[in-house]
Each structure stands twice: as structure tokens, then as C-alpha cells.
Amino acid sequence: MDWKALLASADGPPELAALRTAASAHFLDRGLPSTRDERWRYTDTNFLTQQELELLRPVIKADAPAGVRVRPLEEAADAAVPLLAAEADMTHPFRLLNTALLRDGLLVEVEDNAKPERELLLTITTTSGLAVPRLLVVVGENTQLTLVERYRTDGGTCLPVTQFSVGSGSRVEHLRIHHGSNDVHIGCVEVRQQRDSLVTNHLLTFGGRLVRNDLQFHLLGSGAEARLNGLYLADGEQHVDNHTTIEHAVPHCDSRETYRGILGGKASAVFNGRVHVHPDAQRTDAQQSNQNLLLTDDAIIHTKPELEIYADDVKCTHGATVGQLDREALFYLRSRGLAYDEARRMLVDSFAAEIVRRITDESLRDELAETVIARLPGMLAEAA
Amino acid sequence: MNSETEMLREYAERDYQFGFVTDVETDTVPAGLSEDVIRFISKRKHEPKWLTTWRLEAYRHWLTMEEPHWANIEYDPINYQDIVYYSAPKSSADGPKSLDDVDPELIATYEKLGIPLHEREKLAGVAVDAVFDSVSVATTFKDQLAAQGIIFCSFSEAVQEHPELVRKYLGSVVPRSDNFFAALNSAVFTDGSFAYIPKGVQCPLELSTYFRINAAKTGQFERTLIIADEGSCVSYLEGCTAPMRDENQLHAAVVELVALNDANIKYSTVQNWYPGNEDGVGGIFNFVTKRGACRGSNSRISWTQVETGSAITWKYPSCILQGDNSVGEFYSIALSAKRQQADTGTKMVHIGRNTRSTIISKGISAQWGQNSYRGQVKILKKAEGARNYSQCDSLLIGEQCGAHTFPCLDVQNSSAHVEHEASTSKIGEDQLFYCQQRGNSLEDSINLIVNGFCKEVFRELPMEFAVEAQKLLEVSLEGSVG
Numbered sequence: 001m002d003w004k005a006l007l008a009s010a011d012g013p014p015e016l017a018a019l020r021t022a023a024s025a026h027f028l029d030r031g032l033p034s035t036r037d038e039r040w041r042y043t044d045t046n047f048l049t050q051q052e053l054e055l056l057r058p059v060i061k062a063d064a065p066a067g068v069r070v071r072p073l074e075e076a077a078d079a080a081v082p083l084l085a086a087e088a089d090m091t092h093p094f095r096l097l098n099t100a101l102l103r104d105g106l107l108v109e110v111e112d113n114a115k116p117e118r119e120l121l122l123t124i125t126t127t128s129g130l131a132v133p134r135l136l137v138v139v140g141e142n143t144q145l146t147l148v149e150r151y152r153t154d155g156g157t158c159l160p161v162t163q164f165s166v167g168s169g170s171r172v173e174h175l176r177i178h179h180g181s182n183d184v185h186i187g188c189v190e191v192r193q194q195r196d197s198l199v200t201n202h203l204l205t206f207g208g209r210l211v212r213n214d215l216q217f218h219l220l221g222s223g224a225e226a227r228l229n230g231l232y233l234a235d236g237e238q239h240v241d242n243h244t245t246i247e248h249a250v251p252h253c254d255s256r257e258t259y260r261g262i263l264g265g266k267a268s269a270v271f272n273g274r275v276h277v278h279p280d281a282q283r284t285d286a287q288q289s290n291q292n293l294l295l296t297d298d299a300i301i302h303t304k305p306e307l308e309i310y311a312d313d314v315k316c317t318h319g320a321t322v323g324q325l326d327r328e329a330l331f332y333l334r335s336r337g338l339a340y341d342e343a344r345r346m347l348v349d350s351f352a353a354e355i356v357r358r359i360t361d362e363s364l365r366d367e368l369a370e371t372v373i374a375r376l377p378g379m380l381a382e383a384a
Numbered sequence: 385m386n387s388e389t390e391m392l393r394e395y396a397e398r399d400y401q402f403g404f405v406t407d408v409e410t411d412t413v414p415a416g417l418s419e420d421v422i423r424f425i426s427k428r429k430h431e432p433k434w435l436t437t438w439r440l441e442a443y444r445h446w447l448t449m450e451e452p453h454w455a456n457i458e459y460d461p462i463n464y465q466d467i468v469y470y471s472a473p474k475s476s477a478d479g480p481k482s483l484d485d486v487d488p489e490l491i492a493t494y495e496k497l498g499i500p501l502h503e504r505e506k507l508a509g510v511a512v513d514a515v516f517d518s519v520s521v522a523t524t525f526k527d528q529l530a531a532q533g534i535i536f537c538s539f540s541e542a543v544q545e546h547p548e549l550v551r552k553y554l555g556s557v558v559p560r561s562d563n564f565f566a567a568l569n570s571a572v573f574t575d576g577s578f579a580y581i582p583k584g585v586q587c588p589l590e591l592s593t594y595f596r597i598n599a600a601k602t603g604q605f606e607r608t609l610i611i612a613d614e615g616s617c618v619s620y621l622e623g624c625t626a627p628m629r630d631e632n633q634l635h636a637a638v639v640e641l642v643a644l645n646d647a648n649i650k651y652s653t654v655q656n657w658y659p660g661n662e663d664g665v666g667g668i669f670n671f672v673t674k675r676g677a678c679r680g681s682n683s684r685i686s687w688t689q690v691e692t693g694s695a696i697t698w699k700y701p702s703c704i705l706q707g708d709n710s711v712g713e714f715y716s717i718a719l720s721a722k723r724q725q726a727d728t729g730t731k732m733v734h735i736g737r738n739t740r741s742t743i744i745s746k747g748i749s750a751q752w753g754q755n756s757y758r759g760q761v762k763i764l765k766k767a768e769g770a771r772n773y774s775q776c777d778s779l780l781i782g783e784q785c786g787a788h789t790f791p792c793l794d795v796q797n798s799s800a801h802v803e804h805e806a807s808t809s810k811i812g813e814d815q816l817f818y819c820q821q822r823g824n825s826l827e828d829s830i831n832l833i834v835n836g837f838c839k840e841v842f843r844e845l846p847m848e849f850a851v852e853a854q855k856l857l858e859v860s861l862e863g864s865v866g
Contacts, residue, residue, distance in 0.1 A: 038454075279784075294798035297765065305804070307789040312780035312810045322763075322795040322802040 012103030013077035019084055023099035026090050033093050042270045042302050043212055043241040053157055056129035057104050067116040073105040080107050083136055094186045098132045098161045105134035112140035119146035128156040141167035148175045157184040168195040173360055180208030188214045195221030202359055205232040205240050212241040219253040230259035231355040234267035235379045241270040248281040257288040260355050263299035264379040274306040281311050288318040293351055345376050416465045422571055425470045429540050442560040442570035449564045455727040456756040456788055457696050469572045535580040536591055539607050542578035549580055553611055557640040557677045565636040565671040569605045576607035581616035590846055592621040606637035612647035619650040621849055636671045645680030652845055654853050657693035664723030667695025674701035678710035686713035688844045690853040702731035705739035712741040715841040720753030729759035734767035743774035746838050749785035756788040763800040776806040779837055831858050
């Protein structure tokens, strides 16, 4: 891949040109991450250099309720520029790439005190080629939003970036669902939370050749609360990598993180969760847990929960486990007359349900529970 | 709060209790490192040719390596040409035959430290191989050990008398090229301890070494090698205090443990080197590579450490669980007060079937101290039924300190059970209130809580060590609370 040519060919709203050029220069300077970089140690993305990728426009379908304003970036460039410039991350290679090729995306705005009746549904469909959608979500004060971001693909490479700015006292529920099989998906989510806001993020990955999610939560106002739920299912030769960072920058913030993974076949997964408590962030309460179920001996998991704490009046815990299905539990179910396969499916399903049941919306919850169940027989058959 | 602040100030200004320098004539090489210095050390110690070559190869490899900087610690660059690589107490050139021959000044140093060799011989039943700077000056209880076929001597002696054992095992657990500091140590190590426990022997005594860094500007490069042959059992104690000094002193030791079938090694450390003053001036840099290999089936290696000293601690005692059913354990207390920085933890590599490991790490940060736990649990593909349990707790005392946890779990076998738990918190106001309300002073209440926090690790220490460690912790913590 000739990055230089690709970046030079980028076009889009002229208002964004300055940002694109700056990001482009940074990216060319930095290049793709190597596996010597601790944050990319287990996820090698250098194969992207080998292949020729065509920049394609993703199809973004938005179904917005009243009270939520959704505009394509191209039309709302004026409003988007200050937001993009203020929060430009010039270190993450794929965010840089996204900014350098910035054109497609949406600006979502929810006004102060608005009460949208239902959720905002976004479906981003990509085919082969390279897609770099960007979502900017600005949530005002004392309001609420449920955003469902769904990625459907049958190959290709997608490097989406979603940025949230959440005002005081607002509640946001964000679902990011990835249905893939043979694609490369490297996504970033950045959330900035003001005073007394609550953001719940559900990240569900149902496979993909290589899936990497980088989540960054900045708790910038006292009383802010972040909840991160994650579920990843992978089999075959799929690779799933979740990196999360929660920055506790001010006192009195809470964070709860629960990630669960089910791995079959020769799948590999990485979990890296970092909680960073800044020097003045007293009375921080942070909890983090990562649990993994390995169905086969060929599956590999690397998990690294990190705590970095520079304040003393804090309550921080983290835990990580890796294991297989409990034989006793299997025996119990079989003694009650369930077939071996059925018993296994039930146990794996209940392991995943712990994450899925946290979704507030009932129909979404049911739908995703079905997706998990539909996925299991294949994974278990492969493992048997 | 006021009286607490006063107490804090009072103790923070307290001097390092063991800060004194014994005036002993030493015979040293000029500062700097070159092949000539290594040849000098090797010649001085009458080493066989293979060992000289071994050192030189390590040195050449070291030259190609870069100092690692991934740890969560900060320090000024070390000038390796500024360090004196060999110093031996002059009066020992003739080699003391017994305690009576030992330089009285050295004995006085031990007395000040509270290690009366004579008394220890009788009371504690501990054989002490005291290392004063780079040459062993006294070895006790040797005869009693020899009767059972146990070899316990200084490393230099082992090179002379048991070259076959040394040659077979040296560098077999920590290869020369393992890391920057291990390579440096392999090139310039001056002395250390050597122990060999023959087949089926239960070592009747707790083997013990006391380290002391003494001559100014002398980096100490210890080399310890312990081999437990089939069915044997040994407990080894290592403890240290160092005199006060204003220049940072480098300490890069290597410890290698080998446990064959059914062997059991317990390695306990109490480390109380000079941590530097409250501005972070002085203090020891402790860059240590410790690793044990459970080569045989049903073997077991247990590390217990209490780290209260050193300006910087960079230390990861590890276990390679090669043999089936082998067990690795790591119990640690790391205290960093003042400007101390500790980046410590362990690495458990599960290779054999049904291997088990336990990690209990307790970190205490006070004042401006920074404490990191960094660990890795690796379950390889063939490690059927491997089991690991890790628990890392941190206690924070003071607003400026930090506690960090970087555990890394790599699992490649589905039958493995790996669990990691960590928590970080400060001493609860309610706990303090409860203790004080029962008539304990603030200081005593804190000691009570801290001791309770560390109990799981203290329990693993041999009796005399546990008492010493508990005291050390109290002394080190006094005044950091407020």
C-alpha cells in the first residue's frame, strides 16, 4: 500500500483540509505501529501495508428520533471543525489515518434538556476496500441519548472513529455492535464526560478477521460515571483486541468495566484495560474485570488489566480470569437429563448473558441474545 | 490532623538507623569497566580459564545491549565507567580461617547491625555466610553441613572446589544474555553464595547470608546459585542493610535456583538498603535478576521477599515450572516511602502438566513513594491443568504516592485456570477510628492495620525473619502517616 499516494488523493469538505493535512503528515512520520510497541504487541497490523486498498465510501443509514439532529459531516463541516480540532489525537496511528482521510461521517447533536423518545439507530455498511467513517456526537446538558452503532461488513477494512462529548447531568447509552467475518475493523471510541453524566458503553464483537477496539473515557467532571461492558466471541483464526483506558481526572468519579470473552478454534484475543487515577482524583471508585472462556487448546488469550494510581483516597479493584467450562456444572446439567451439547451451550450462553442483560432496551437485548445463541453451536461444534 | 502532621515531620526527618561506614582498608581496582578489569577480577580470584572466557563473552554481549527503560521508575543515567568493579577487604587476603581471624572492625559492623555471629551460631542455629563487600569473610557451621554432604560456601570457593557443579549450572537458569543487568553481572560478579543439597537430604539449618555494601563507589555484583538435588529440601535466607551514602550505588545481583525431582527450595529475602534521603538523594539502585527453575517433577520453589529499602527496586523473582506437578510461589511485601520507587513482581512460566503457582503481592506506598507490581503468568500450550492464583493489593498512605499494577496473563491452554485479583485502597478512617477508640495510639493503630495487611506474607517467612521484617516495616513506616 502506498500510503502517500492514498493520503494525497484524499478529498472532502475544504473546511477540513487543514486537519487532514496535519494528520496526514503525522501519520506518514509515524507509520503503522509495530509489534515492538507495547500497545500493539499482540496485534500485528503491518499486513495492511502489503495489500492494495481502495478508499470507498461507507453507506451510513441513520434512523433518528425527534429531538436528535443528524447531519452528514460534509454539510456540517463548519460546526464540526472546532470539535474535531479541539480533540484531535495525534498519537493513535489509526485515528490519524481516519483524520487524514476525513470525509464521511455524521454530526449528531442533542440539545440541552431534550427528551428523545427512542434510540438513534445507525447502520454502517462497508464492502471491500477501505472505509474511514467518523461520528461526532455532542450531547447537551440534562438530556439523554441511546445510540446504536452497528457495523455490517463482508470484508474490507474499516477504521471508524466515534467521539462523544457529554454535557453535565446527561445519560448516554452507546451500543457498538460489530457483525463481521472476514474483515479488518480497527475502531476508536473517545468519550468526554462532564459533571454528573453517566455513559454506558456496550461493545459487542461477533468475530472478524482482525478486530481492534480502542476506548478512551475521560471523566472530566465530578460525579461522572462510566460503565463499560464488553463481549467478544471469536473462533476460526479470528483475532479480537480490546484496549480500554479510563482517565479519572477529577475527584468523585466512578467507573465499572466488565469484559467477557469466549474463544474457540484457533482464535486469539487481547484485553488491555487501563485505569489511570490522576493525582487529585480523590474518592475515585473504579472496578474492572475481565473473564475469558477458552473452548479449545488452540485459543490464546492475553489479558492485562492495569491500574495506575496517583491519589490515595481511592477504591480500585481489578480482576481477570481465564478458564474453561466447569466440569461440575456440566455434570449437574447432564444429570438433569440435558444432552452434552445442550448443557455446554447453556453454560456458555449464561456466561455471555451476564453482559447482554445489561442492555436497557428490551428488544435490542433480545435480539443480541439471539445473535449470541445463533453463534454458539458453530463455536462449540468446532471445539468438540 | 495537626499532631499527625507533626509526627510525620518528626519521622520523615529521622536518619537512617544503620548509616555508618566501617573504616577497613580495601584493595580495589580503579573505576571503570573493560576486558582488562574482568581479567583482573578473574585472575585475582584464581578462576579457571573457562570462567574467564565465560565472563568475557558476557561482557561482549553486554556491550551490544541497551539499558532497559520500560519499568515505571525514574533515575539519572548510570555511568558504568564510574563504578569500581572489584574491592576486597585487604586484611582478608590471607583468608580468615575462623571467626577469630575476622577483622574486629567487621565484627563491630555486624554488631551494630544486630547480627552477632557468635550468638547466631548458638541461638538461632543459622549458618551465616557473611558477605562483606565482595569477599566472604566468615563461614560458619560448615562442618555440620558437610557431614550431611551439603555444600554451602562462597561462590569463589565453589569455583575452586566444585568447578564441575558450578560449570554445569551457572547461567543455566539466567543465561548471560538474559537482560542488561544479568549480562553485566555475569561479566563482573565478584562473589556470592553457593549451595548444593545432595539427594534426599533435608537441610537441618536455615542457610543465611547477610549482604553489606560498604566501600564507597563499589557496585556489588552478587552471584548466588542454589541447587537442590532430587528429594532434598532447603530454606535460604538473604538479608541486607547498607551504610548511608550520598552517591547512588548500583547493585545488580543474579540469583539462580535449580530444583530437581521432588526438591523443595524456599528463598526468603529481607532487603533494607539505604533508600536515600527525603529529597531522593543517595540510596541504592537495586536491579536484580532472580529466577528459579523447577526442573524436576513435583519440585517446588517459593520466593518470599520483604522490600523496604533501596532508592530503586527492579526485581522480578520468577519460576519456570518445567517439571510436571511443580509448584511456584511468590510472596512479596514492597514498601516505598520517601522518594523510593519500586517496580517489582514475578513471572510464572507454566510448561509442565498440572503446574501450580500462587502470587501474593502487597505493596505499600507512603509519602512520595511509587510502587508498581508487574507480573506475568504464562501458560504454555502443553501445560495441561495448570493453575494460577494471583492477588495484588496496594495500600496508599499520603496524597503524593502512587500504586500501580501491571499484570499480564498469557494463556494458551483451555484447561488452565488463571485468576488475578487486585485492589488498591487507603487505610480506612473507620478502621483507624476503631483501633484508636480501643486505646491504641495512631501509630500503633497503623502498625496493626499494616501488619494485618501483610500477614499473609509474614506467615511465609521463617520465624526470626518474620520478627525482623515486622520491625523493619514499623520503622520504615513510622512517620509516613498523617
